[in-house]
Amino acid sequence: DTAVSQTPKYLVTQMGNDKSIKCEQNLGHDTMYWYKQDSKKFLKIMFSYNNKELIINETVPNRFSPKSPDKAHLNLHINSLELGDSAVYFCASSQASGGAYNEQFFGPGTRLTVL
Amino acid sequence: QQPVQSPQAVILREGEDAVINCSSSKALYSVHWYRQKHGEAPVFLMILLKGGEQKGHEKISASFNEKKQQSSLYLTASQLSYSGTYFCGTGSGGSNYKLTFGKGTLLTVNP
Numbered sequence: 001d002t003a004v005s006q007t008p009k010y011l012v013t014q015m016g017n018d019k020s021i022k023c024e025q026n027l028g029h030d031t032m033y034w035y036k037q038d039s040k041k042f043l044k045i046m047f048s049y050n051n052k053e054l055i056i057n058e059t060v061p062n063r064f065s066p067k068s069p070d071k072a073h074l075n076l077h078i079n080s081l082e083l084g085d086s087a088v089y090f091c092a093s094s095q096a097s098g099g100a101y102n103e104q105f106f107g108p109g110t111r112l113t114v115l
Numbered sequence: 116q117q118p119v120q121s122p123q124a125v126i127l128r129e130g131e132d133a134v135i136n137c138s139s140s141k142a143l144y145s146v147h148w149y150r151q152k153h154g155e156a157p158v159f160l161m162i163l164l165k166g167g168e169q170k171g172h173e174k175i176s177a178s179f180n181e182k183k184q185q186s187s188l189y190l191t192a193s194q195l196s197y198s199g200t201y202f203c204g205t206g207s208g209g210s211n212y213k214l215t216f217g218k219g220t221l222l223t224v225n226p
Contacts, residue, residue, distance in 0.1 A: 031212060041200060043157065043216040056213050090156060100144050100206025100214060101164065106156035 003027050004107035006091050012113045013081055020077045021110045023091030031055075032074040033092040033104065034066060043090070049074055081114045088112070116140065118205045120217035127193050127224045135220045137203030138185040144206035146179055146186040147214060152199040160188075160201075190222070198224045 004025045013019055025032065033056075034046040048056035049068040063079045074091060091107040118139045125133050137146060145164050149157040161170045163179035163186060170177055174191045190197055200221050204214035 041151075041219050043202060043219075045213060045215070048212050050212065094212075100212060101162075103159040103162060104147070104204075104214065105159070108156050 004091055004093055004105050006089075006107040006110050008110060009108060010111050010113075012115065014115055015081055015083060017081050018077070018079045019081060019112070020075055021089055021091075021112075023074045023076070023107055025072055025091075025093040025105070025107075027093055027105060029093040029095055029105075030071055031094045032068065032071070033094075034074065034076050035090040035092060035106075037088045037090060037109070039087070047074075047076075078112075081112075083114050086112055086114045116207065117215055118143075118146075118203055118217045120201075120203055120220050122220060123218070124221040125223070127222070129195060129224055129226055130192055131224075133190045133193060133222060135188040135190075135201050135203075135222070136185065137187070137205070137217055139205055139207065140184070141207060142183045146177075147204040147206075148177055148186075148188050149202045149204060149216075150197075150199045151202065151219075157202060193222075193224045195224050195226065198222055 007022050031050045033048045037043045046060050047066040052068045065077045068074045088109045090109045092104045094104045095102040118137050121136050147162045148160040151157040166181045166183045168179045177188045179186045200219040202216045202219045204216045
């Protein structure tokens with residue numbers, strides 16, 4: 001049974017398009033995250049939600065909009081895609097007391113390529 | 116503030132040992148260690164929360180210094196399966212939720 005799942009695994013699209021990535025966790029965790037890993041493997045947090053409430057919003061272009069319909073799901077919508085958005089996007093989750101104090105479980109990642 | 120990891124890369128022969136360091140200029144709430152194999156997600160290894168703490172996980176162990184500004188990951192008698200990129204993630208002032216990751220250390224274990 002997959003703990004954190006993401007769809008799609010690969011996403012290839014043209015500049016200017018809008019796309020979404022979906023994430024679901026079945027661990028019963030209250031906190032979910034989106035990370036971006038660039039070509040140099042730098043893993044950087046973008047957003048975090050705790051029980052559907054946005055708690056971390058790093059310096060991310062407002063073309064990126066997370067949405068959490070319930071605590072088991074966290075989706076990422078990206079408008080007007082740019083070449084620099086090409087990266088692997090990881091979803092993760094952790095227990096309620098916070099990702100700084102608890103193991104984070106990562107999804108398999110979505111490789112986004114913008115042409 | 117991003118923690119500093121060293122070395123950036125290390126190549127070992129099976130059975131050799133390695134140490135990966137992670138340091139910060141300020142005291143940390145926590146240090147996490149993750150391993151990521153090529154094309155896969157990062158996988159949690161261990162977390163250290165207390166100054167002076169040491170933890171082990173089979174032949175992989177870690178320490179957190181008393182001032183809570185540095186952690187080291189020790190890999191002993193390395194196996195081929197240890198190959199991957201090791202990241203430290205640190206929790207520090209202001210947020211219980213945010214982990215800031217270092218740039219990673221690429222470990223290659225050769226036969």
